[in-house]
Amino acid sequence: MKLTSKGRYAVMALVDLARFDSINPVSLRDISLRQGISLDYLEQIFSKLKKNQIVQSIRGTQGGYVLSKKPNEIKLTNIFHAVDEKVKTVQCKKESKKGCNGKATKCSTHNLWDELETHINSFFEKKSLEDLLKNNNDQRI
Amino acid sequence: MKLTSKGRYAVMALVDLARFDSINPVSLRDISLRQGISLDYLEQIFSKLKKNQIVQSIRGTQGGYVLSKKPNEIKLTNIFHAVDEKVKTVQCKKESKKGCNGKATKCSTHNLWDELETHINSFFEKKSLEDLLKNNNDQRI
DNA sequence: ACATACCTGACTAAAATGGTCAAGTATAGA
């Protein structure tokens, strides 16, 4: 099980944004340089963040992005959902009655994976951007 | 983040094994049929489980595999470790002082992912094969 | 007008995944 770069980058970029957007909108170019993330890739990510009302864009010179909400209102769940970084532990379709093997009942491990998914998601629901800012106050770049 | 089939299959197969091995060694062919997992793939998985002393093999006709330990002594951690289903959340090398971006310090999200990894692993350390058997006593196939 | 920076969609190299295939070896039972 591993976390993909898309999810990691989204959070990294938003932490960066949260730290600097109180002064001016933050351009992706700046984030790209500070965080070492490809500019083109960031654009894809921010397009999704914008669609999900996590950031707002300001076009033109001196433009950039700003958070749409306060850092304590942005949970990791929201971010991950926005960029399609989903936690998937079961093989089967959850809604279906069928098991992952195509049989009529759920397999012997289905409940376990379902518990695991809940366990992981609870972590993402607890953590907000604000929590991350606290941890990094002293680590200004 | 998703769980791979290798990890899922390993657990499914071991639950099957735990349920039936008290009578006779269980052949991979049987597990393959009951669980709907490719026989060739199961062989790869069991080779690793054997190397890690989770199962024992008995060759020849009527042969098969048997658990090496009691179900309550086999944690998910052990199984996952055996088949290289590892939880990886950070991008960087943990031992290194360097960050994922190649910079001198760890990135602003490093601690978060590290916490997440601990959170997930704690789930695997808690759960044993025995826990799974309990849940499925009534679901004999 | 022009530089900046957002916006969009198509494309792609590389890695991981989830297997298959081939050729064995060991052993129980007829």
Add this chain to the structure above:
DNA sequence: TCTATACTTGACCATTTTAGTCAGGTATGT
């Protein structure tokens, strides 16, 4: 002893996912 069963090993491969790149746009402050 022969043979069927079932473990053992290693190479190979198609597909999917990932992590981007590339090539064009469009909007706007100065």
